Amino acid sequence: MSTTAPEFALRCSNIHRHLGQDEGRVHVLRGVSFEAQAGHVYAIVGPSGCGKSTLLYLLGLLDRQEEGDIWIKGQLMSNSSDLERTAARGAHIGFVFQFHFLMQEFTALENVMMPMRKLGRLAAAEMEDRARGLLSDVGLGEKTHRLTNHLSGGEQQRVAIARALANQPAIILADEPTGNLDVKNSNLVFDLLTRLAKDHGQAVVLVTHNPELAARCDTVRSMRDGLFVG
Numbered sequence: 001m002s003t004t005a006p007e008f009a010l011r012c013s014n015i016h017r018h019l020g021q022d023e024g025r026v027h028v029l030r031g032v033s034f035e036a037q038a039g040h041v042y043a044i045v046g047p048s049g050c051g052k053s054t055l056l057y058l059l060g061l062l063d064r065q066e067e068g069d070i071w072i073k074g075q076l077m078s079n080s081s082d083l084e085r086t087a088a089r090g091a092h093i094g095f096v097f098q099f100h101f102l103m104q105e106f107t108a109l110e111n112v113m114m115p116m117r118k119l120g121r122l123a124a125a126e127m128e129d130r131a132r133g134l135l136s137d138v139g140l141g142e143k144t145h146r147l148t149n150h151l152s153g154g155e156q157q158r159v160a161i162a163r164a165l166a167n168q169p170a171i172i173l174a175d176e177p178t179g180n181l182d183v184k185n186s187n188l189v190f191d192l193l194t195r196l197a198k199d200h201g202q203a204v205v206l207v208t209h210n211p212e213l214a215a216r217c218d219t220v221r222s223m224r225d226g227l228f229v230g
């Protein structure tokens, strides 16, 4: 039996976060710990307002906790500078949100190439090749030059998934990625997200209110009042 602890793609320990001010100040996360292994898909579920999105923002280094630690691929990020956090985010984390935040006046291809441009590790031709490959993986190989506002909602969400995968991140964080889609597109996007993640060995952390999708994940974690209860 191995005694080596697995290296988690993502780990956090005893996270506390308050939001709001004065009388409106809320203790949103009250000592949350969580681990995500490569190649696994996790659903985070729980009632509205229990702190799911707040946790995902912290795990994605888009916000800072007041207490507790976060490790990305084994690297402690708690006292990292803004520059280090931006670099870690660009290299290791892909985001998919309910409202995809694509650049509407750009093509699907340009949107997928954007994170690669920001990271600046690939030549233009390589970026374009990879972006074409990803768009083809999500079934949009014929629509690479379409402006995103000329794509359907489901197609736009698939572009967002291709964009999240652009830098081959170790971690995908998805906040209600199927929230504004009909059942058919919702299943399509979920299948894509999990299949591509499995193929690429990523850890996927998915916040969802959809119990059927949650049940199809490898692990379901339930939150209540700022803590995991299951």
Ligand SMILES: Nc1ncnc2c1ncn2[C@@H]1O[C@H](COP(=O)(O)OP(=O)(O)OP(=O)(O)O)[C@@H](O)[C@H]1O
Pocket (backbone or CB within 6 Å): 019, 020, 021, 024, 026, 028, 046, 047, 048, 049, 050, 051, 052, 053, 054, 055
């Ligand atoms: N900027 C803010 N100021 C004050 N309170 C906030 C702020 N942002 C969020 N909150 C509160 O923090 C709590 C957790 O919010 P969060 O968005 O993380 O919940 P959630 O579980 O993702 O909810 P939902 O399922 O509805 O998206 C809620 O009570 C919310 O009202």
